[in-house]
Amino acid sequence: MLRLLAEEHRTSTAGKLAEGHGIGATVEELLRLQSGLTGEPFPRFAQADLDLAGAAIRAGDLVLVRLEAAHRDPRHFDRPDTFLPERRSSPLLVFGHGIHYCLGAPLARLEMAAALGALARRLPGLRLDGKPEEVVWERDGLDLGPSALHVTW
Template identity: 70%
Template sequence: MTATIVSAGYLSARNAISAAVLRLLREGRLATASERLGATVEEVLRLQSGQTGEPFPRFAQTDVELAGTRIRAGDLVLVRLEAAHLDPRHFPDPDAFVPERTSSPSLVFGHGAHYCLGAPLARLEVAAVIGAPARQLPGLCLAGPAESVEWVRDGVDAGPKALHVTW
């Protein structure tokens, strides 16, 4: 269990951090990221979730009807977190990166019994890494076009293979 938490935490945090820095640099928002750091971290994580397209398998606990489809207790359900994160009823203009967003909390780290044990550490890591360059390297910028950044996608997570910057 410990090995799983450490390895999953490392990969997810690494990808979230590099994707966050890429997004903030691409959108010219790194310098202001520390002003609303908590909200910026949540927005970055919301948009980063679901990058691999892998659904989370769960089993229905009770009978329910969802969008006209009957799901019985015990049925396998494949949950797509990014669908919740892109719901315009909870996130107006859901595809846009809006660090000032104050809408619904995301499900990035799951919920209930499946809530990620490493969520507080992951938030802390992302905040530390995107907050420091904003304060200490105000001239930080991408060394090339954002479109040229290669992404690594595996069955669990996705993130930039490398992020070349200058300052």
């Protein structure tokens, strides 16, 4: 919500959401931009020897992959640090891949879409009460998030 409300074109985004248009695309773009920012990377082990950008990785080596780097690769995402809910993006790794794909991913997407749609319909004037850089962040274990999000409408 913070990212959505902090965007300079949030009024047009809220308007689209209130009409029920673009919720799915907005959810995907928010997931893309937030992935990896609110949790630590999970360790993985290389399955085969490979050379990655001049670094030798051997089978069995511990590898820490950061999703925020994958989801900001300019070879796959035009203007990767910009919130563009209308973008057609590459498949995301937010909920894993293959046998490690999260079974709850469809439910998480559905819950996000329902919450964003309800907020846009019921509180179309919702906006931050203050500046995004004034939000206080807390780290608790593996997660990072705002301690409070002050809004007005």
